[in-house]
Amino acid sequence: MNRLGSTRSRRLSAALIGAALLLAACGSDDGSSGSSGTDAPGATEAPTATDAPDTTDSPATTDAPSDGVRRVPSDYPTIQEAVDAAVPGDLVLISPGVYNEAVNVSTDELTIRGLDRNEVILDGEFELENGIRVLGASGVAVENMTAINYTVNGFYWIEADGYRASYLTAQRNNDYGVYAFDSINGLIEHIYAAGSPDAGLYIGQCYLCNALVTDVWAEYNGLGYSGTNSGGNLTIVNSQFNDNRAGIVPNSGSYELCYPGRETTVIGNVVFNNSNPDSPSKGLADLAFGTGITVAGGVGNVIERNLVYDHDRAGIAIAPFPEENPNDDIPGEDEWDITCDVQREAPLAEVTAEDLVAETYLVWNPYDNRVIGNSVAGSGLADLVNSGFGVPTEELRNCFSGNTFATSQPASLETLAPCDAPGSGDWTIDAFDPIQIVTFEAPPSVDYQTVELPPLPMLPGMEDPENAPASPAVGLSLTFDTSVLTLPTAPYYSHDG
Amino acid sequence: MPRVLKPALLSAVVVSAVVLSSCGDDNNADSVADASNAPSSDETAADQSVDDDVVTSVAPNGEELDVLALDNNFRDEEIEIVAGTTVVWENGGRNDHNIVPVDERAGWGVDIEEFRPGDVYSHAFTTPGEYPYYCTLHGTADFGMIGTVVVTG
Numbered sequence: 254m255n256r257l258g259s260t261r262s263r264r265l266s267a268a269l270i271g272a273a274l275l276l277a278a279c280g281s282d283d284g285s286s287g288s289s290g291t292d293a294p295g296a297t298e299a300p301t302a303t304d305a306p307d308t309t310d311s312p313a314t315t316d317a318p319s320d321g322v323r324r325v326p327s328d329y330p331t332i333q334e335a336v337d338a339a340v341p342g343d344l345v346l347i348s349p350g351v352y353n354e355a356v357n358v359s360t361d362e363l364t365i366r367g368l369d370r371n372e373v374i375l376d377g378e379f380e381l382e383n384g385i386r387v388l389g390a391s392g393v394a395v396e397n398m399t400a401i402n403y404t405v406n407g408f409y410w411i412e413a414d415g416y417r418a419s420y421l422t423a424q425r426n427n428d429y430g431v432y433a434f435d436s437i438n439g440l441i442e443h444i445y446a447a448g449s450p451d452a453g454l455y456i457g458q459c460y461l462c463n464a465l466v467t468d469v470w471a472e473y474n475g476l477g478y479s480g481t482n483s484g485g486n487l488t489i490v491n492s493q494f495n496d497n498r499a500g501i502v503p504n505s506g507s508y509e510l511c512y513p514g515r516e517t518t519v520i521g522n523v524v525f526n527n528s529n530p531d532s533p534s535k536g537l538a539d540l541a542f543g544t545g546i547t548v549a550g551g552v553g554n555v556i557e558r559n560l561v562y563d564h565d566r567a568g569i570a571i572a573p574f575p576e577e578n579p580n581d582d583i584p585g586e587d588e589w590d591i592t593c594d595v596q597r598e599a600p601l602a603e604v605t606a607e608d609l610v611a612e613t614y615l616v617w618n619p620y621d622n623r624v625i626g627n628s629v630a631g632s633g634l635a636d637l638v639n640s641g642f643g644v645p646t647e648e649l650r651n652c653f654s655g656n657t658f659a660t661s662q663p664a665s666l667e668t669l670a671p672c673d674a675p676g677s678g679d680w681t682i683d684a685f686d687p688i689q690i691v692t693f694e695a696p697p698s699v700d701y702q703t704v705e706l707p708p709l710p711m712l713p714g715m716e717d718p719e720n721a722p723a724s725p726a727v728g729l730s731l732t733f734d735t736s737v738l739t740l741p742t743a744p745y746y747s748h749d750g
Numbered sequence: 751m752p753r754v755l756k757p758a759l760l761s762a763v764v765v766s767a768v769v770l771s772s773c774g775d776d777n778n779a780d781s782v783a784d785a786s787n788a789p790s791s792d793e794t795a796a797d798q799s800v801d802d803d804v805v806t807s808v809a810p811n812g813e814e815l816d817v818l819a820l821d822n823n824f825r826d827e828e829i830e831i832v833a834g835t836t837v838v839w840e841n842g843g844r845n846d847h848n849i850v851p852v853d854e855r856a857g858w859g860v861d862i863e864e865f866r867p868g869d870v871y872s873h874a875f876t877t878p879g880e881y882p883y884y885c886t887l888h889g890t891a892d893f894g895m896i897g898t899v900v901v902t903g
Contacts (some may be wrong), residue, residue: 388890
């Protein structure tokens with residue numbers, strides 16, 4: 254027998270049933286839709302339909318609007334119908350209401366906008382998979398709305414070149430609130446994400462990602478931010494991660510392609526209380542439980558000027574990631590600059606016993622990470638941690654300078670490993686024992702459907718959604734002058750108003 | 751004597767192979783490798799793909815080929831096997847996935863509940879043809895997490 258190389262060509266015979274029929278029969282969410290246009294109460298619980306929709310009897314318009322705006326429900330009874338009718342450059346404008354839809358988007362350069370961030374609500378009712386899923390379309394912007402109760406993701410981009418998520422609220426979505434997978438050139442801004450067992454925000458499988466994350470508030474998730482095998486001009490700033498199981502966790506792993514995770518820049522964020530046993534969780538959230546910022550086997554990340562406090566285990570940990578059941582061996586340093594589009598096509602190597610620790614773990618060690626100018630306090634184990642496994646920690650080339658902290662493992666970490674200066678000292682004093690990463694028992698997860706969460710904050714929406722023109726995710730300004738950022742002194746957000 | 755399905759019998763085979771009650775529900779839905787019974791319901795796609803040509807199904811031959819389901823890719827995305835070979839999918843990711851044939855009548859595939867991280871699913875392809883499939887959570891029939899099994903005679 255022969256294997257073919259990976260290709261995307263597919264020859265479909267005339268007898269194959271179309272995807273829409275299959276997915277309708279299977280009850281999956283390829284554009285399935287439900288009621289629309291009901292009044293939406295603002296609450297943490299799944300809203301219930303109250304008043305009857307105003308225009309459910311309105312037939313879908315088939316004429317292209319002269320102004321490029323397709324209104325839901327006045328022009329189209331469902332979001333999906335409006336999206337399906339739209340052409341590149343159009344604006345899909347959604348009126349307040351509860352929409353029991355799972356919307357698929359395949360048209361480039363759409364702007365999909367709610368007229369009110371807090372009152373345009375996509376509700377999956379724990380039956381539908383994704384709120385809005387962008388399937389390879391370039392330049393799609395989704396803004397000013399809420400997605401709740403989806404069995405997979407709230408807002409999801411796959412293989413997008415150009416994406417924007419703005420003024421979005423996501424709660425109780427079973428994987429991620431906002432998710433950009435294998436996508437580049439993206440802007441994620443003004444986001445609230447809570448109650449997701451995996452992470453509030455996730456960017457995965459991209460290098461160079463060219464993505465900017467700013468003004469995100471992620472709480473009561475497994476992870477606040479998760480990024481596997483992502484990085485390269487990926488910047489996370491001015492955001493808050495609190496009361497998750499762990500705050501910010503970029504990592505490497507062979508369960509996705511494009512490893513290692515590398516070159517994520519994390520500056521000017523507030524990260525606190527990420528030791529929450531009452532949040533839902535899956536996967537990495539348990540390994541990293543009780544840590545503020547953990548670089549788990551990542552390379553070349555920059556962690557600067559973050560305010561980090563009150564974590565049961567570590568404030569900032571540069572640590573190895575022990576991967577169970579790996580699918581490939583670890584790329585050598587000479588492969589770290591290979592871009593994702595090339596690396597993803599490389600054949601997978603057979604993992605042998607020699608590659609594993611304790612016959613179980615493929616250990617991704619963290620290299621070349623810089624931890625500078627952070628304020629870290631209130632950590633149960635240590636404010637700063639630097640560790641590898643199977644490699645002397647001093648050979649990992651991680652460095653620490655200018656941080657305000659009380660404890661570190663190993664002791665005197667900034668003397669041992671300063672940035673841009675030779676280090677000295679004894680690495681064995683108070684060295685972190687990486688075995689505890691795998692022996693640590695995290696509290697059991699709680700059901701994302703029923704977990705008690707803070708009330709949905711009524712956060713500001715975009716300015717003038719009714720009249721602002723369409724703004725597809727094209728030509729985004731993704732550079733951020735991080736030199737202007739200062740160390741935060743207090744949380745950006747609270748429920749106290 | 752090889753069993754030959756003439757065009758007149760195709761409709762009956764198609765009807766008998768229809769699975770509409772649940773997505774990915776497989777008559778051979780065990781999480782361990784199984785030898786499909788001949789004739790296999792994947793014959794519907796094969797027969798229709800070769801129009802009036804004669805198509806011969808074979809018994810499982812004991813050969814296996816692995817496909818890895820990562821987050822969110824099938825590796826290898828397209829494989830070629832000889833008829834009778836069993837394809838073994840393993841969920842090597844950290845997310846749930848499913849395997850859903852594009853041809854909803856195909857009668858093979860696996861639900862999310864039985865293809866969580868670490869789970870294995872297998873199916874013997876006994877009839878030549880092309881069998882595209884995908885994960886509904888992370889793709890559609892022609893985009894995203896997709897795969898194809900090309901079965902040669």
